[in-house]
Amino acid sequence: MQDYKAPVRDAMFVTHELFDFQSHYAKLGFDDVSEDLVSAIFSEAAKFAENSLAPINASGDKEGCKFDDGVVTTPSGFKEAYKQYVEGGWPGLAHPEEFGGQALPYSLGTTLAEWFSGANHSWAMYPGLSQGCIKTLKAHGSDEQKQRFLPKLIEGSWTGTMCLTEAHCGSDLGMLKCRAEPAEDGSYRLTGTKIFISAGEHDMSDNIVHIVIARTPDAPEGTKGISLFVVPKFNVSEDGEIEDRNAVSCGSIEHKMGIKASATCVINFDGAKGYLIGEENRGLACMFTFMNMARIGTGLEGLAASEAAFQGALRYAKDRLQFRSLTGRKKPDAPADPIIVHPDVRRMLLTQKAFAEGNRAMACYCMKLVDETLYGSDDTAKQLAEAKLALLTPIVKAFLTETAQETTSYGMQVYGGHGYISEWGMEQLARDTRICTMYEGTTGIQAIDLLARKIMGSKGELLNVFAQEVRQYCDSLRANTKFSVWTNALTSHLDEWLQITQDIGKSAATNPDELGAASVDYLMYSGYVTVGYFWLKMAVVAQQKLDEGSTETDYYQAKLHTAQFYFDRLLTRTRSLVSAMQSGSDNLMSMSEAMFQVE
Incomplete structure (x- = not known):
């Protein structure tokens, strides 16, 4: 949507009036994160979303990514927007200063992710995957791995992915076949093919760091035999400098219903050099750091679409003249009344608004809980936050994306026939958002996680x-x-x-x-x-x-x-x-x- 507006006022309402984030930040040691600072960051992020990302959203969808013998080219303007993103310091907002970050709270950076996705879902996928890669290395990587990979990832000159599924296993990761053979130098050689890898190959960064799950030779069957590895596109020296090309290649990109400007790749590992993260056969436990953050991030994509759909539908409903109000003419000098006077249009607009703002409150509440788990010093408070997050994460992922299917459909419906053509951006929103109920675990998988694993399991x-x-x-x-x-x-x-x-x-x-x-x-x-x-x-x-x-x-x-x-x-x-x-x-x-x- 070229005229997308970041919901700055509502974000300030939720974070500062509803949840008192200023006191929350002070309690966690972020004394310098004042309301004025947050307001200034919000203002600059809004400008970037509205002026740099939104204008290339429709064109990016139309142009899509190009694939040529393993090389992926992103649509016009995407690389330039990413350069602006890096120059603005946005990649490192919530990461440690020791690796070049700005050491601001997780919730602050994550709030902005909604706006970037609302302005341009496809573009936001590229830096979004990097955030999960960074968090996984921060949580589970060795000191050497952190020094080797984190500075450039946090700087933004490198990007990251997560490589989980394979063609034969879908969400049943216990069936994966990707192999990891130990090498004499202490590294591993990975061989196998991963599919549906968002941002797996592109032209926006100097290197791509893949977080990969695979099996070592003597690993047990099922999920108990999964190990986690970091595998760069270009090999990296101990001091973090790019060396030769690793045996990692892009076999193809998917032809999709939506997010066409986001490269969804088949990635081949042909004896690629990688490094074990954590212990052998403990990879899935480490991967949950990435996957849980990704589930909240996917919920935010649904929220972003609901907000964008509401904005577009509201503008149109105020301008579009059709029929007269059932209670009498509202604009007697016009040939018809604006469609916002009709009860059913109000029903759709209010449903969009109720889900967008209610879901934003739930998402920000969860961000606050994540802050507590990351920075809190009170063990009891941290355990309580972790318990609430365990319950709410699958709800955030599934409910926010399922309701987005309804809100984006209403976005098209308010426009009538105009909603079905590409000119207004409503049909693109519906197409782009459809994937959100599927990746990072379908709604059914989130539901069984909630009911069987979280509720009954506890x-x-x-x-x-x-x-x-x-x-x-x-x-x-x-x-x-x-x-x-x-x-x-x-x-x-x-x-x-x-x-x-x-x-x-x-x-x-x-x-x-x-x-x-x-x-x-x-x-x-x-x-x-x-x-x-x-x-x-x-x-x-x-x-x-x-x-x-x-x-x-x-x-x-x-x-x-x-x-x-x-x-x-x-x-x-x-x-x-x-x-x-x-x-x-x-x-x-x-x-x-x-x-x-x-x-």
């Missing part, structure tokens, strides 16, 4: 920890009758959430298929309730600001109205989800495979 403890926070907040509002309807609705849902969890657990004790049958509906139910919690909190803050005499009356009144819409029309969707969960697994599993056929 015997409900992870859910109880978060539910207790929500209940305590609702209890604190008992004296405020202005919010009693919403508070009662939320506490009723909490009770139901816990009861449904128990019921599914009992059913699954005799039939494990009950977990899989309920999982996606359970995740979506969890998402609606969680976002309801944040809409209640936002409404309370908005009312406080109005009571204090704020001059931003329209902004805060809009928060209250959108909260009303959410509780009346979106939270009530949980009724059908409960019915589906209670129906059990028989309606899915009792039909024999032989009956699935095409006549």
Whole structure:
């Protein structure tokens, strides 16, 4: 979208008015990260997103990436925008000073990732993958590996990837075949082919550092035999300088529905030199550092699309003249009224707004939790943050991307036939965002992770920890009758959430298929309730600001109205989800495979 505007005001509302990030940063030792500094960073990031990334979004989609005998060329303007990104110091914003970073909080840098993705999803994929690569090396790399790779990655002159899946295994990583043979010099030689590697090859950086999972010769079968390696495109000397070309090549790039300006590569390792990260056969545990950050990042891509779709639909709805209002002419001097006067258009716009702003609050809450786990000194607080993150990460990934499918579809629908053509950018948003429910684990995989691994695996403890926070907040509002309807609705849902969890657990004790049958509906139910919690909190803050005499009356009144819409029309969707969960697994599993056929 060429006219994308970074949601700076709403980001400041969520981070500083809702969650008091200034006190949060001070508690974690970031005393210099004042509200003024954050505001200045937000302003510059907004300019970059709006002026450098958004103008090359549509052209990048049209031009796509070019592949020629292993060489990938990105669309016009992409390389130049990346150069601006590096010169602006954005790659190292939240990384240690000892490796050339600016040592600012994770949450600050991650907030900006939404804007870059909203302005240009394809372009944002390139530096986005680097962030995960950096975090993995920081968390699990040896001192030598950190010194060798991190300075250039944090500087941005090198970029990174993660190389997980292979053609035959999809998300079942225990089936991978990529081999890693020990070499005499202590390194390894990797041989195998990885697919769906975002930013696996391109012309925007001097080197590409791949984080790769593979098996050593004596590794056990399944996920217990996975090791993790760092494998550069160009070999790197001990002092971090580029040497000769490594045996890493791009076999092809995918032809995709969307994000066409992001190179999705087949990467071949033909005895490529790599270095073991951590211990042998412990690679998947290390990789979860990358994968968990990537899941939150993918959720942010869904959020970014919801925001962009809302912006485009709102502009069009205010300008487009069609029919007259059912309650009488609103613009008597015009041939018709703007379509924003029609109830169904309002329904779509408010759904977009409610998801964009509610999902942003949930995402920023999770960023705050990540800060606590990374920088906190209180072990009890860190453990509590880790527990809440474990519960919420699959919800953020799946709920934010599933609701983005709805919001981008409404973006097209508000435009009518114009939404289906490329001129307005709505159909590109829908195409680009479709992948978000699939990569980094499909919605079904996130759902089974939430219900089976996190909820049942902790015997409900992870859910109880978060539910207790929500209940305590609702209890604190008992004296405020202005919010009693919403508070009662939320506490009723909490009770139901816990009861449904128990019921599914009992059913699954005799039939494990009950977990899989309920999982996606359970995740979506969890998402609606969680976002309801944040809409209640936002409404309370908005009312406080109005009571204090704020001059931003329209902004805060809009928060209250959108909260009303959410509780009346979106939270009530949980009724059908409960019915589906209670129906059990028989309606899915009792039909024999032989009956699935095409006549």
